[in-house]
Amino acid sequence: MAKNYNELARQAEKAVTGIRDKELRKEAFRILLLQLMAGSRAVAAAPATRRKARRKAAKKKVARRKAVKKKAAKKKVVKRPGRAGGGVVTTMLNRLIASGYFRIPRDAASVFKEFRKRRVSILPSQLRMELLRFARSRKLKRKIKMKGKKVTYLYSK
Numbered sequence: 414m415a416k417n418y419n420e421l422a423r424q425a426e427k428a429v430t431g432i433r434d435k436e437l438r439k440e441a442f443r444i445l446l447l448q449l450m451a452g453s454r455a456v457a458a459a460p461a462t463r464r465k466a467r468r469k470a471a472k473k474k475v476a477r478r479k480a481v482k483k484k485a486a487k488k489k490v491v492k493r494p495g496r497a498g499g500g501v502v503t504t505m506l507n508r509l510i511a512s513g514y515f516r517i518p519r520d521a522a523s524v525f526k527e528f529r530k531r532r533v534s535i536l537p538s539q540l541r542m543e544l545l546r547f548a549r550s551r552k553l554k555r556k557i558k559m560k561g562k563k564v565t566y567l568y569s570k
Contacts, residue, residue: 421449502543505533506552510570515553518567544568 425445432438505528509515514527521541528535548555548568558565 418450421446424449500543501533502528502535502539505531506543506547510552513570515568515570518556518569520558520565520567524568 425442428445429438429441432441506524509524509527521537521544524544525537525540528540544553544566545555547553553568553570556567556569558567
């Protein structure tokens with residue numbers, strides 16, 4: 414702020430000179446001084462000036478938005494491994510299928526161990542859902558193996 418406190422106090426005094434009640438004048442002076450110190454546009458700026466300032470601010474906003482859009486358009490879109498191209502589990506399963514891992518029927522536990530060997534940390538439920546999805550899309554075959562009442566699914570190519 415370019416103005417110092419003395420100038421602001423003079424402005425506030427000048428604005429409240431017409432008020433006769435001493436307490437009211439004191440309160441009005443305090444409020445005006447605070448507004449002037451805060452740089453309030455309500456007291457300091459004329460309506461036309463405020464409109465110009467608003468327009469200018471709106472133009473800056475629009476310009477910023479356009480700049481951000483251009484910047485985003487310039488950036489190359491890098492696919493995250495967990496999206497449209499397939500997540501970590503999907504890509505690992507595809508690699509295992511390609512390497513011939515599923516020539517021998519495997520259960521989810523042995524596939525999970527293989528993932529651990531390759532330092533891929535996932536939840537068993539994630540793996541089972543992906544194996545089910547691969548079986549439904551016929552990338553893998555799914556057979557039921559019964560041990561008493563316990564059901565185990567075996568996956569093979």
